[in-house]
Amino acid sequence: MFTKVLVSEDMDDIHKGVYTLLTDLGISEIQQAQYCDDAYLKIKKGELDAAPYELLITDLSFKQDHRTQKFESGEDLAKAIKKEYPHIKVIVYSVEDRLQRVRTLINDYHVDAYVCKSRRGLTELTNAVHAVFNNETYLSPEVIAALSPKNELEIDNFDIELVRQLSKGLSQDEISKYLKTQHISPNSLSSIEKRLNKLRVQFKANNAIHLVAIVKDLGLI
Amino acid sequence: MFTKVLVSEDMDDIHKGVYTLLTDLGISEIQQAQYCDDAYLKIKKGELDAAPYELLITDLSFKQDHRTQKFESGEDLAKAIKKEYPHIKVIVYSVEDRLQRVRTLINDYHVDAYVCKSRRGLTELTNAVHAVFNNETYLSPEVIAALSPKNELEIDNFDIELVRQLSKGLSQDEISKYLKTQHISPNSLSSIEKRLNKLRVQFKANNAIHLVAIVKDLGLI
DNA sequence: CTACTTTTTACGGAAATCCGTAATGGTTTA
DNA sequence: TAAACCATTACGGATTTCCGTAAAAAGTAG
Secondary structure (H helix, E strand, O other): OOOEEEEEOOOHHHHHHHHHHHHHOOOOEEEEEOOHHHHHHHHHHHHHOOOOOOEEEEOOOOOOOOOOOOOOOHHHHHHHHHHHOOOOEEEEEEOOOOHHHHHHHHHHOOOOEEEEOOOOHHHHHHHHHHHHHOOOOEEOHHHHHHHOOOOOOOOOHHHHHHHHHHHOOOOHHHHHHHHHHOOOOOOOHHHHHHHHHHHHHHOOOOOHHHHHHHHHHOOOO | OOOEEEEEOOOHHHHHHHHHHHHHOOOOEEEEEOOHHHHHHHHHHHHHOOOOOOEEEEOOOOOOOOOOOOOOOHHHHHHHHHHHOOOOEEEEEEOOOOHHHHHHHHHHOOOOEEEEOOOOHHHHHHHHHHHHHOOOOEEOHHHHHHHOOOOOOOOOHHHHHHHHHHHOOOOHHHHHHHHHHOOOOOOOHHHHHHHHHHHHHHOOOOOHHHHHHHHHHOOOO
């Protein structure tokens, strides 16, 4: 079993539960970080001191406070860690259950497990730790569908980005101009209209307002 | 101090933290309910058996599963309990920090405390238990502003309702027609435009889409 | 290279929004 | 009662979105 584990989680009560779980698994060295930046620094220090962490368990969302952070979310943290230290296992433990997000974490950032905080969260987390220790990936049942590559595809990041810009108050014309400055293609007003129209159909939205509301409810933006 | 307490919370790890806290406070009888309905029934049974709970600590959001519930949220539960058994103290313990919601819970449902789950959540929860035991109300610093009746007023339910209809995909014209069928006044297209314009200014929104996005983020709809 | 498909872009008209101005009607105040 | 005030409604024009059609550009297969 792992011997040195870092838990990145800002709620002290949740951490308490995770801590006892890890202790029960026989893990001796368990560190906590309440901020993503702290987690990053601890891991970095571990590597430099030749006493590396073997596993990182991290939440996704952290409450903001006065301290400005380099890493605002567990997503950023997981991405950075997996890029710099791919040998360190990463388990994401979050209430979030949006498939889109899980997909990104697994496929693009290559995290090793995704566990949903829920009634059976701690049990699943135990399973995840075991699986990851055996070099397997683990997904909570709620999000297992994320990796079956059939459903709700053909919505790409560009589409999502369009809706995000809309939700920030830009007009379609402004989005077009913005994309041109960024040299992102397609960028014509017409194309933007067409993509948004496709999304409206797909999400059964009456208009752009409705579309933004739906996509926000789905947690895609 | 209280002797018999019920904790309504569906995440087992969070409950673990709360449990140890209550134990440290010297509370002997601590029950947990993972569903709002269970919590309600336990409290009811306690009253019937002349062994009533003195305090209920409840979360707001519960994960859905196969069991259909009479009470879908901690809000419903708190409301019902305070209505039927006003002598039972109620502390809401949630990540939610929307002032509007806190205001409703305190002013309309008369819960005794509202504690935000956060880094210092357990510490604050301890304070809340003490305060409530002394017949005081307690609010986390994050939401203390909820009861200061000065800010962000002059936004009434009608305004919110307009934005809600917008987010459901209705055009301003359709909203006007809808209000007429409901004999709700004002209902002219012009009035609706004017109200929405006022809201756009107030929330610094560029357009209706932006407004809906902002109001959704604030949790007002 | 050619034929075919898909994507991007362009254009035009109808509908909806945005925004200022102004008339109407009801209530308050002097 | 008259004046002042405020909310509601009406209206007109500029801008934006919506939606269909179609041309240009890019990608694919034979």
